[in-house]
Amino acid sequence: MSRRALTLIVAGFLTLTLAVGGAMLPVPYVVLSPGPTENTLGDVKGKPVINVQGRQTYPTSGMLSLVTVAYQGGPGNRIGLLTALRGWFDSTIAVVPEETIFPKERSVQEVEEQNTAEMAGSQDTATAAALNQLKLPVEDVVKVSTVDKGTPADGKLLPGDMIVAVDGTPTADPDAVVAAVQKHKPGEKIVFTVEGRSAKTDVTVVSAAAKDGKAVVGVRMGMSYKFPFKVDFSVGDVGGPSAGLMFSLGIYDKLTPGALTGGKAIAGTGTMRPDGQVGPIGGIEQKMVGARKAGATIFLTPELNCAAALAAVPDGLRLVKVKNLDGAIKALDALRTGSGTVPACS
Numbered sequence: 001m002s003r004r005a006l007t008l009i010v011a012g013f014l015t016l017t018l019a020v021g022g023a024m025l026p027v028p029y030v031v032l033s034p035g036p037t038e039n040t041l042g043d044v045k046g047k048p049v050i051n052v053q054g055r056q057t058y059p060t061s062g063m064l065s066l067v068t069v070a071y072q073g074g075p076g077n078r079i080g081l082l083t084a085l086r087g088w089f090d091s092t093i094a095v096v097p098e099e100t101i102f103p104k105e106r107s108v109q110e111v112e113e114q115n116t117a118e119m120a121g122s123q124d125t126a127t128a129a130a131l132n133q134l135k136l137p138v139e140d141v142v143k144v145s146t147v148d149k150g151t152p153a154d155g156k157l158l159p160g161d162m163i164v165a166v167d168g169t170p171t172a173d174p175d176a177v178v179a180a181v182q183k184h185k186p187g188e189k190i191v192f193t194v195e196g197r198s199a200k201t202d203v204t205v206v207s208a209a210a211k212d213g214k215a216v217v218g219v220r221m222g223m224s225y226k227f228p229f230k231v232d233f234s235v236g237d238v239g240g241p242s243a244g245l246m247f248s249l250g251i252y253d254k255l256t257p258g259a260l261t262g263g264k265a266i267a268g269t270g271t272m273r274p275d276g277q278v279g280p281i282g283g284i285e286q287k288m289v290g291a292r293k294a295g296a297t298i299f300l301t302p303e304l305n306c307a308a309a310l311a312a313v314p315d316g317l318r319l320v321k322v323k324n325l326d327g328a329i330k331a332l333d334a335l336r337t338g339s340g341t342v343p344a345c346s
Helices: 003-024 081-088 108-133 174-181 244-254 284-293 303-310 325-337
Strands: 029-039 050-053 063-073 094-097 139-147 162-166 189-195 201-206 219-226 230-233 265-268 298-302 318-322
Touching (some): 029 284, 108 244
16 A cells, blocks of 8 residues: 555544544533423323312313423533534524523532422412412412421421411511521521421421521422412423413313313413413424424414514414413414404414
């Protein structure tokens, strides 16, 4: 073999090696792709996505599907350059800087815990919105969201506990709970009256000292709601707040006679406030693709997401503009009956 041929072979081998190595090189980006959908009127692994207990429900049909975005990459599990390049050339996929999903000041675990907490919060808010729409009573309460490990409350107060009183005094909001705790000196006993378990329970916790010397017990709280009956959710490994609209519609459909969908395959997205207002979400492009792949023909779209949705709507998917829960229900009534206005993204 001539020296020239050998040089070309070696150079080609080195080029190929560098190309392969470069393609596998980890890059600080995250790939967002269409995730799974779940019919809020159906089951997940044999369990109803929405299970109402203590209130009459009605049979229904069709699909009211929540939609998700799957992600690949992140700190400790970065994607390769080739994966990122493929994503940039695929219109159904978004490639975003890692910090968009995982801010530098927060760990992956903290981000995932926040997503889980947002999902739980969206379920409570969606229930409140549906019951408010039906003129059923909803009571504001203080709920324990997390309990810090190794603190006095660890193993005593539980996530999901509703704190209705401290030392016998009713508590209207988290600030009232904090004020009641800080009336004590570190090391003193504090009695929390909680609901949300099998029965109302008094839980005694011995406080500890915070860095500023004030009494603390180690719980994080937020406002939630007390309902006249129980609504449970089973959605598997899904996080974030964007399923609120579809949860509210699913609850409303189960609590009212007839099928809200008219048997149609409907999907949608949107955050939900207790007053029924629908808010915008992220990943609308990927969520629409996932909905269409799952067979949906109608997509309930938050008003503020309409522009982005119109620019990427898949063939065969009709966009219905939604501002609030009442408007979504009226739009579905119009689709089912053929009478009335169906707001469209424009």
